[in-house]
Amino acid sequence: MTQNDLTGRTALVTGGAQGLGEGMARALAAACARVVADLQDELARSVAGSLGEATGQCTST
Amino acid sequence: MHLDVTEESRWEAAVTTAVKEYGGLDILVNNAGVEITSLITEVDPKDIHTMLDVNILGTALGLRHGLRTMRPGGAGGKGGSIINISSVAATIAFPGIPIYSATKSAVDRLTRVSAVEAGKFGYGVRVNCIYPGLVPTAMGAGLANDMAELGLFGSAEEAVGAVVELTPSGRLGEVADMADVVVFLASNASRFVNGVGLPVDGGMGM
Numbered sequence: 001m002t003q004n005d006l007t008g009r010t011a012l013v014t015g016g017a018q019g020l021g022e023g024m025a026r027a028l029a030a031a032c033a034r035v036v037a038d039l040q041d042e043l044a045r046s047v048a049g050s051l052g053e054a055t056g057q058c059t060s061t
Numbered sequence: 062m063h064l065d066v067t068e069e070s071r072w073e074a075a076v077t078t079a080v081k082e083y084g085g086l087d088i089l090v091n092n093a094g095v096e097i098t099s100l101i102t103e104v105d106p107k108d109i110h111t112m113l114d115v116n117i118l119g120t121a122l123g124l125r126h127g128l129r130t131m132r133p134g135g136a137g138g139k140g141g142s143i144i145n146i147s148s149v150a151a152t153i154a155f156p157g158i159p160i161y162s163a164t165k166s167a168v169d170r171l172t173r174v175s176a177v178e179a180g181k182f183g184y185g186v187r188v189n190c191i192y193p194g195l196v197p198t199a200m201g202a203g204l205a206n207d208m209a210e211l212g213l214f215g216s217a218e219e220a221v222g223a224v225v226e227l228t229p230s231g232r233l234g235e236v237a238d239m240a241d242v243v244v245f246l247a248s249n250a251s252r253f254v255n256g257v258g259l260p261v262d263g264g265m266g267m
Contacts, residue, residue, distance in 0.1 A: 003250035010083045010137075011247065012075060014066050014123060015093030019198035020146065023236030024090055024243045031244050034083045038064035038075070038093070 006033035007058060013037045025051060032058035066093045066119030072126040079137075080130065086137040088247040089127035091120045091168075092146045096200055098207035101159040109160050116164035117171070120145055124175045124188070132184035140185025144246045145172045146239075147190045147258060152266035153227075157208045165192075169258050176256030187255040189246050194262030195224045196234040230263030 011028045015021035016037025025037045029051045037051070064075045079086040095115040097108040124143060131141040148165040150158055169190055176188040195201050205217040205224075214220040225232060242261045245251050260266050 004244055004248040006088070006244070006248055009087035009141075009247070010079055010085045011088035011090065012079050012086060012127075013090040013092055014064060014119065016090075019200055020193065020196060020236055020239050021090070021092040023240040024092060027237070027240035027244050028088065028090075028247060031248065033088060033247070036075070036079045036083050038066075 004031055006031040009033045011035050066091075066123060067114045069122060072122050076126050076130045076136065085139060086127065086130045087139060087141040089123060089131075089141070089143045090146070090243055090247075091123040091127075091143065093119055094146060096158065096161045096204060098157050098204060098211065099160070100157060100211060104160060112160050112164050116161070117167045120168050120171055124171060128175065128179060128184055128186055131186045132179075132182070141187075142247050142251075143175070143186060143188045144243050145188070145190035147172070147192050149192045149194045149260065149262040149266045151258070152192055152260065156213050157211050158204070172258065173256050180255070187246075187251070189251075189254060189256065190258045191239065191242055191246070192258055192260045192262060192266060193239050194228065194234040194260075194265045195221075196236060196239065197221075198236065201233075224265065228263040228265040229267075232263065234262065
């Protein structure tokens with residue numbers, strides 16, 4: 001486990017559907033956090049779908 | 062999940078969803094923001110209200126609900142880390158974004174006072190913010206275009222060139238530059254970092 005590991009944490013990112021927020025949501029998910037972004041349109045749904053793929057490589061807790 | 066950050070009731074629903082369906086709330090990134098470019102002499106009062114609402118009210122409500130949820134006895138109750146997204150515009154005076162700069166300065170102060178309150182009452186929550194430099198997202202690229210239209214620069218490319226010229230690292234920011242620092246501030250690696258505003262701007266704001 002690295003110091004940046006976020007396994008077992010839940011994160012909420014506002015404005016997470018695009019731009020900086022999307023990148024932050026993806027990076028938190030890549031560090032194994034469960035990420036709740038504010039998902040309000042088709043774009044956000046596609047982000048949520050790929051976030052699921054990103055978290056797939058993390059051990060669920 | 063839909064979260065209008067300016068609506069108190071939506072925040073209540075959002076933190077409830079996080080805790081009940083995602084197992085808690087440990088990290089909150091108050092990132093949602095609006096930037097509408099205008100000279101101060103030309104600014105539309107409606108645009109001022111929009112930026113105040115999303116950038117200040119939205120961040121303040123996020124802090125309110127994040128801290129209430131994370132503190133001992135809250136629905137999450139395990140402490141945590143809150144990261145607010147300010148801007149390099151809170152650290153330098155760049156023309157064309159007077160209201161945006163004011164709201165991002167407010168995010169800086171909200172961060173620090175919230176960190177002090179969280180400490181005073183033993184919430185176990187760190188509160189920090191970052192000052193991103195210009196990143197060519199839809200919003201960042203739009204800003205360069207708008208500045209050219211206002212006559213501040215000959216073209217959007219000139220506006221970008223002026224920013225790069227001010228930046229010791231010699232380039233614009235990238236989304237990953239910001240995201241990696243957010244992960245750091247969210248994680249245990251930054252466990253003794255609290256109440257700071259961290260420039261992530263390649264040195265532009267120093």
